[in-house]
Amino acid sequence: MGQAQASAQTKITQPEAILNVDHLTKKFGDLLVLNDISFDVKKGEFLCIVGPTGCGKTTFLNSLTRLYKADDGKILFEGEEIDPQKHDLAYIFQEYSTMEWLNVEENIRFGLKVKGYPKELQNERVEKVIKMVGLDAYRKYYPRQLSASMLQRVVIARGFAVEPKLLLMDEPYGQLDLQLKYKLEDELLNLWQETGTTVIFITHNIEEAVYLSDRILVLTNKPTKVKKEMINNLPRPRKISSDDFINLRNEVTELIKWW
Numbered sequence: 001m002g003q004a005q006a007s008a009q010t011k012i013t014q015p016e017a018i019l020n021v022d023h024l025t026k027k028f029g030d031l032l033v034l035n036d037i038s039f040d041v042k043k044g045e046f047l048c049i050v051g052p053t054g055c056g057k058t059t060f061l062n063s064l065t066r067l068y069k070a071d072d073g074k075i076l077f078e079g080e081e082i083d084p085q086k087h088d089l090a091y092i093f094q095e096y097s098t099m100e101w102l103n104v105e106e107n108i109r110f111g112l113k114v115k116g117y118p119k120e121l122q123n124e125r126v127e128k129v130i131k132m133v134g135l136d137a138y139r140k141y142y143p144r145q146l147s148a149s150m151l152q153r154v155v156i157a158r159g160f161a162v163e164p165k166l167l168l169m170d171e172p173y174g175q176l177d178l179q180l181k182y183k184l185e186d187e188l189l190n191l192w193q194e195t196g197t198t199v200i201f202i203t204h205n206i207e208e209a210v211y212l213s214d215r216i217l218v219l220t221n222k223p224t225k226v227k228k229e230m231i232n233n234l235p236r237p238r239k240i241s242s243d244d245f246i247n248l249r250n251e252v253t254e255l256i257k258w259w
């Protein structure tokens with residue numbers, strides 16, 4: 001308890017914030033899940049959110065997308081109350097959320113079509129990302145013909161194709177084996193660096209958070225608060241065996257261990 005209090009949150013204010021989460025509170029009946037959460041996300045930042053199982057990470061994302069209505073507080077996107085209909089957001093989830101009846105190219109095009117982009121722009125974006133994720137030769141394949149890694153690449157390509165200002169990722173690599181995970185993490189970093197999009201990435205995996213992030217938000221157990229925001233300035237590309245990497249990983253692990 002002493003340790004938990006010692007690391008109580010000091011919010012880092014971001015002058016160029018694209019997202020402001022301000023005193024967000026969410027209950028389900030009597031169950032208080034998100035307990036006065038505040039943090040900012042800077043434009044172009046890669047933010048990882050880590051926390052114990054069931055602490056409310058998905059509830060947070062669902063509040064962001066307005067699937068859930070907050071009981072208190074607000075979420076501002078570029079200074080306005082967030083609205084997924086209006087603002088440029090995209091989501092990538094854990095499940096392979098490809099559409100079985102569409103081939104690779106059509107899956108990637110889907111979000112662009114929904115947004116009503118002109119055909120030429122759709123083509124341009126599809127061509128760009130299909131090459132970036134290495135699926136050019138598989139464009140006419142259907143999901144059932146693809147490996148786990150390819151499926152996840154399709155989902156990632158679909159997210160990036162719309163060039164969202166904010167990309168929300170909820171444990172996207174949770175189900176994959178380690179080797180594949182490392183490969184896709186590197187691909188994600190390349191895409192992020194090439195596009196300059198802002199990413200919020202939720203994970204249970206502390207090593208993954210240290211590998212990917214510019215900053216890590218550590219959540220407490222329910223009722224959930226932000227326990228600590230940690231700037232991650234490790235030089236990229238990161239080496240998971242370096243002393244600095246291991247030190248930061250251990251520091252986050254200690255925070256997760258104490259409630």
Ligand SMILES: Nc1ncnc2c1ncn2[C@@H]1O[C@H](COP(=O)(O)OP(=O)(O)OP(=O)(O)O)[C@@H](O)[C@H]1O
Pocket residue numbers: 028033052053054055056057058059060
């Ligand atoms: N629609 C709902 N109705 C009632 N309770 C809910 C609902 N959604 C989530 N909860 C409760 O809120 C808490 C947080 O759930 P949530 O799924 O957001 O946690 P999480 O951190 O994403 O979990 P995990 O680590 O397993 O991914 C849990 O106790 C869950 O039972």
